Amino acid sequence: xAVVSAAHGRWRRTGLAVSALLAGALAVAACGPSIxxxxxxxxxxxxxxxxEPSGEITIWDRSGDLFxxxxxxxxxxxxxxxxxxxxxxxxxxxxxxxxxLISGAEVPDGTFxxxxxxxTLSPHLYDLTELLAPYxxxxxxxxxxxxxxxxxxxxxxxDLDPGLLYxxxxxxxxxxxxxxxxxxxxxxxxxxxxxKEKNPDSYPIRLxxxxxxxxxxxxxxxxxxxxxxxxxxxxxxxxxxxxxxILGWLQTVVQEDLGAKxxxxxxxxxxxxxxxxxxxxxxxxxxxxxxxxxxxQTQGAxxxxxLPAWEEGGARSGAMGGSSFAIPKDAQNPELAWLFYEFxxxxxxxxxxxxxxxxxxxxxxNTSIPSYLPALRGEPLxxxxxxxxxxxxxxxxxQAANEVPGGVPTPSWWPSAVDYLGDNLQRLLDGTMTxxxxxxxxxxxxxxxxxxxx
Amino acid sequence: MTLATSTAPGVVQxxxxxxxxxxxxxxxxxxxxxxxxxxxAFFVAFGVYPMLFALQLSFTDWRGAGTAQWVGWDNxxxxxxxxxxxxxxxxxxxxxxxxxxxxxxxxxxxxxxLNNTLMRGRGLARSFLLLPFVxxxxxxxxxxxxxxxxxxxxxxxxxxxFGLPDIGWLxxxxxxxxxxxxxxxxxxxxxxxxxxxxxxQAIPGDVYEAAALDGASRARQLWEITLPLLRRTTAFLVxxxxxxxxxxxxxxxxxxxxxxxxxxxxxxxxxxxYIRVSDLGTGAANSFLLVVIVVLLSLATIRFLRPKD
Numbered sequence: 013x014a015v016v017s018a019a020h021g022r023w024r025r026t027g028l029a030v031s032a033l034l035a036g037a038l039a040v041a042a043c044g045p046s047i048x049x050x051x052x053x054x055x056x057x058x059x060x061x062x063x064e065p066s067g068e069i070t071i072w073d074r075s076g077d078l079f080x081x082x083x084x085x086x087x088x089x090x091x092x093x094x095x096x097x098x099x100x101x102x103x104x105x106x107x108x109x110x111x112x113l114i115s116g117a118e119v120p121d122g123t124f125x126x127x128x129x130x131x132t133l134s135p136h137l138y139d140l141t142e143l144l145a146p147y148x149x150x151x152x153x154x155x156x157x158x159x160x161x162x163x164x165x166x167x168x169x170x171d172l173d174p175g176l177l178y179x180x181x182x183x184x185x186x187x188x189x190x191x192x193x194x195x196x197x198x199x200x201x202x203x204x205x206x207x208k209e210k211n212p213d214s215y216p217i218r219l220x221x222x223x224x225x226x227x228x229x230x231x232x233x234x235x236x237x238x239x240x241x242x243x244x245x246x247x248x249x250x251x252x253x254x255x256x257x258i259l260g261w262l263q264t265v266v267q268e269d270l271g272a273k274x275x276x277x278x279x280x281x282x283x284x285x286x287x288x289x290x291x292x293x294x295x296x297x298x299x300x301x302x303x304x305x306x307x308x309q310t311q312g313a314x315x316x317x318x319l320p321a322w323e324e325g326g327a328r329s330g331a332m333g334g335s336s337f338a339i340p341k342d343a344q345n346p347e348l349a350w351l352f353y354e355f356x357x358x359x360x361x362x363x364x365x366x367x368x369x370x371x372x373x374x375x376x377x378n379t380s381i382p383s384y385l386p387a388l389r390g391e392p393l394x395x396x397x398x399x400x401x402x403x404x405x406x407x408x409x410x411q412a413a414n415e416v417p418g419g420v421p422t423p424s425w426w427p428s429a430v431d432y433l434g435d436n437l438q439r440l441l442d443g444t445m446t447x448x449x450x451x452x453x454x455x456x457x458x459x460x461x462x463x464x465x466x
Numbered sequence: 467m468t469l470a471t472s473t474a475p476g477v478v479q480x481x482x483x484x485x486x487x488x489x490x491x492x493x494x495x496x497x498x499x500x501x502x503x504x505x506x507a508f509f510v511a512f513g514v515y516p517m518l519f520a521l522q523l524s525f526t527d528w529r530g531a532g533t534a535q536w537v538g539w540d541n542x543x544x545x546x547x548x549x550x551x552x553x554x555x556x557x558x559x560x561x562x563x564x565x566x567x568x569x570x571x572x573x574x575x576x577x578x579x580l581n582n583t584l585m586r587g588r589g590l591a592r593s594f595l596l597l598p599f600v601x602x603x604x605x606x607x608x609x610x611x612x613x614x615x616x617x618x619x620x621x622x623x624x625x626x627x628f629g630l631p632d633i634g635w636l637x638x639x640x641x642x643x644x645x646x647x648x649x650x651x652x653x654x655x656x657x658x659x660x661x662x663x664x665x666x667q668a669i670p671g672d673v674y675e676a677a678a679l680d681g682a683s684r685a686r687q688l689w690e691i692t693l694p695l696l697r698r699t700t701a702f703l704v705x706x707x708x709x710x711x712x713x714x715x716x717x718x719x720x721x722x723x724x725x726x727x728x729x730x731x732x733x734x735x736x737x738x739x740y741i742r743v744s745d746l747g748t749g750a751a752n753s754f755l756l757v758v759i760v761v762l763l764s765l766a767t768i769r770f771l772r773p774k775d
Contacts (some may be wrong), residue, residue, distance in 0.1 A: 110744060114530040133530030221637075223725060268470060280617040424529075428743045429552065435727045465527075465544070465748075 040232055056158060056164075057138035057339060066095030069121035069348045073111070075102035080372045082356070083131060084367045089355050096348050109133070119342035122349035125167060127158040127334040132424040132465040134166040138339045138346055141165045147358055147384070153418035154235070155383040159336045160421050167336025168353045174329040174412035175232045176316045178293040178300070181401060183207060183313075197261050197320045200292065204270040207291050216291040217265050219441050222275050223434035224427070228332055229264070230437055232296065233258045236330030237322045238417050241433070241458075246423050250433070250455045257322060259447035266443055273441055277302060286310050290420035294319055296332035297409050305398040305427050311399045316408055316417065318404035331419060334383070358384060367393035381409045404451035425462035432457040511719035524750035534747075539752035551752065553728060554736035555759065557643065561732065562711045564647035569707060570700060572651075575656035578692065580659065581666045592663075595656035603653060604635075610649050611636065630663075636722055639729040646717050646730055654710065656705055665699025666692065701771035705764045712760050 058218040073079045079102045086098045103109075105124055112119055113136040125133065141164045148156065151169050159167030178192070184191055187210040189203045204216040225268075234240050237254040265271040272290070274281035284290040285302070287308045293299055303314040318328035337353045339346045355362040369376050376394025387393065392406035433454040439445035443455070444460065493556035524541055528534040545551045576595065580588055598606065613620050622632045635645045669692065677687050715734040718724050724731035724739070731739070733756050740749035 054493070110530065114744075132529075135529070223723075281614060425743065428739070428745075431728060431739070435725070438727065461548070461550075463744075 018148075020432050027044065029072040044371060050466070055139055055341055056142055057140055057350060058142050059347055062345060065093050065348055065351055065397050067345045067348050068097040069343075069352060070099040070101060071103060071349065071352060072103040072120040072123040072358050074105050074124050077329070078377075079371050081366055081370060081377060084370050084372070085356060085362060088361060088365060089158075089352060092355065093348075094360075096351065098275050098352060112341070113340055116342050119340045120351060121345050122337055122339050123345040124170075125336055125338045127155075127167065127336055128334055128422045128426050129181055130159050130167045130338065131161050131367055131426075133338065134161045136340055136342075137166045138341055138343070139164045139166060140168060140339065140350070143170070143350055143354075146338050148294055150385045152383045152385065152388075152413060152416065154331050154416050155156045155334065157335075157419040158331075158334065158422050164394055167338050168357055169383040170335050170337055170357060172383040172413055172416070173296040173298055173331055173380050174416050175236060175294065175319045175332050176299075176329070176408065176412055178265060178314055178316050179274060180288065180291045180313055182310075183211075183291045184459075186210065191315070191317055194317070194320050196324060196326075196429075197322060200294075200320045200464075201204045201261070201264060201268075201270065202263070204292065205268070208270060211288065214289050214291065215269065217271035217287075218281075218290045218293045219262070219265065219273045221273040221438070223438055224430050225276050226437050226441075227430050227434035229295070230258065230433070232330045232332035234330070235296075235332075235417060235419055236319060236327050236415075238327065240420050241426070241429065242420060242423050244420050244465070246421075246463070247288065248455055248459055250451050250458075254322070256447050259437075259450055262437075263440060263447055270445050273438075275305070279418075297381065297412070298333065300397060300400065300405065301379050304397065306343050307399075311400050314400050315418075316400055316405055318408065318412055327415045327417050329415040335379075357382075360387070364393060369395065374463055378405055378409075381406070381413055383413075423462075423466075425458075425466060426431065429458050429463055432461070494534065499538045509708065513597065520750045521754065522643055523746055524754050525748045528746050529744045530746060537747065541748045542755065544748065545752055545755060550728065550731070551736060551755075554731050554733045557729065558712045558733040560643055561647050561650070561714065562708065564644060565650050565711060566704060569651060569655050570703065571637050573655055573662050573703070574693075574696070574700075575663035576655075576659045577666055578688065580663060580745045592660070595659050597656065598653050599656040599690070601653075604720060606653060607717065608650065610645070610721060614645055637726055642722050642726060642730045646714075646721055649717055649721070650711070654707070661703050661706075662699060665696050668699075690716045697771050698760060701768050704767045704771065708763050708767065709760055712756060712763070 015220055024116075048299060069083075073082050079240065085098060088097065101120070103120075103123075106126075109125070109129075110133065111122060113133060130137075141182055144151075144165050149307050152172050155169035155172060158163065159165055177200070180189060181191070184207070186202070187207045189206050194200050194203050200217070207216045208394075220229045231240060237258060239249060239252055239254045241248065241250060243249050261272075272284065272285060274290070281290075284309055285293075297316075300314075300316065303311055307314070319330070321328050337357070339349045339353075343349055355361060356366065363382050367382060367387070369378050373394070375397070378394040378397055382388060382393070388410050392404070394406055396402040399403045433450075436450040436454050438447055440447065440450050470761075501699070523534075525538060525539045526534040579585065580591055580595075582588075583590075612618075614622075616622060616632050616634045616637055619635070621635065625631075625633070633641055635641045666709060673691055673695075674687055677691055682690065713734040714732045715738060718730040718732055718735045719738070722730045724735050737749050737752040737756060738745075740752055
């Protein structure tokens, strides 16, 4: 009995202690700080009338070659604005930006940002609508859409990433396929069948294996077909003829063994591209980085053309990826940061310095194109690309830019949708889901877990 | 030095001034607290406060900006009804089954062997066992990716020598979990061996001497003495490894990004997914649910492995 009583006593004491701890914790938590900061939608950035630009700004850019390219612009910017000192930092933006904006510590004056993040981070960013107004009519519509939220602009539109169809010119020539005959996705299927007949071991159309990139890839097709996961109000619209057509086309590729999955730039992917197993790569313009840097055996054999259309006479491109510049609300000198970005994006001297021949890219930067129409209408900013057989990629990309249909704002939950739509797309490519199942399952899960909890 | 000032008869020694004694007593009482104050301050600032803040966060819908909305138990209820949450727990549970029992078994055998004083090269063997534990996980995960690549990995190349087909070690739902479990085993079994060795060395030698005098064989000594007296150490190890498995993040992050199809999304990785997309309220609720589950599992382990003596 005594033992039992002691045990009871011990449990009672433990229970009381835990209860007290929980009660104390809740009490302290309730008295804790208000979980809020000054960030809220609607803070518009304007330039004062008597503005005299001088001071210091800190600009964050993604590390790597692009950082080096942006770095070269600062000297010329200072010729125009000698009293603005630019501290240009290479930062892992994906890892650091959100935390910095939330904590409010060491916030930069301006930062590079993926378009898909603009909506998520917009409460921390200046509304740039008024400053962008003079340029609005000259910006590609799709970029205005993805950089906005509730009709206000939060990103200075930087690069446009139109989709193109990359192909192996040598393999098509051997198989007797004329690339100019590929005007629709049905034509592409036919061309793939012809290549497969010639080489039964090939899987001519490249299918993306990564769930995140796969979802981006699907959204490129959808954008081309004039739709996207959501409408302007953020309502889901996966259940549509367009998605059924795209997913049905992908299912045909899988069922006829006309394509194989590969993860972007992994060893298998590169080997298939080099040995002729993969012949067609429908992807964003930035895929040209692959033949330019790593496809050692087939450099010069690749070419680019407009994407095939979903319907005869339909759009021949859709956007995949893209980035903007943002100015955080906690910036010390947001007006000066705007001047820097205005120079970089809208001043011919600025965008020519970045896209034109420079120290880092002697032939110019050709993995994207500007989203500013006067830049697209002017002289080519980068040279023909040797890895594409000296093809004039500028001309094709500019043409593709005109074909990209207008988009919609990217919902803040877009990256989380990868768990549903991205995964289900992979299941379809594995042959374990039908287009209808992908649409039904993804719609249900995204609605429940993301839209309703938005 | 002495405090006594007078020993003359008839002279009553004056007691120390009460004020002075009280001051010294107070000083003595407060001194320990004073010394631990810096630590306590840091602990409260970086341990207690963030925890309470996270607890508060778990009852809100806060995306890192704007005013937080108090949502009560919504985040918890959502998670408890969410298949992805339970799937992440099941994944952690499966990884636990694939790692911890194996580790205890292999670790105990290795520790018993290494505890033998007659064995040569014990120090070297212990160093080798600890090597994976001190190697950065990121580097090891990269080695794993190369080794287990479906098309160019060393493992499939080896299997190919025997005419066996390529296996998608990191790309199929069947094999991804065991491949991650193998990395965890390789990385942490050395740690388990060291803990178990410490436990073995804490067993008094005279217990074995008495058993030997009574004619107990080595196997009997192992079964009747070593294993029972290792229960406390084993319980500690199981608790530590349970914590590690349920918090496992870097392995799936590096090897599979939680895929394919979420099959390697562990409990720790699942909570990161909410934080990554700034759904801080749900992420905080997920972390507290995880705390509760791990505490319950640890208590159950301790109770199950409690020495019977």
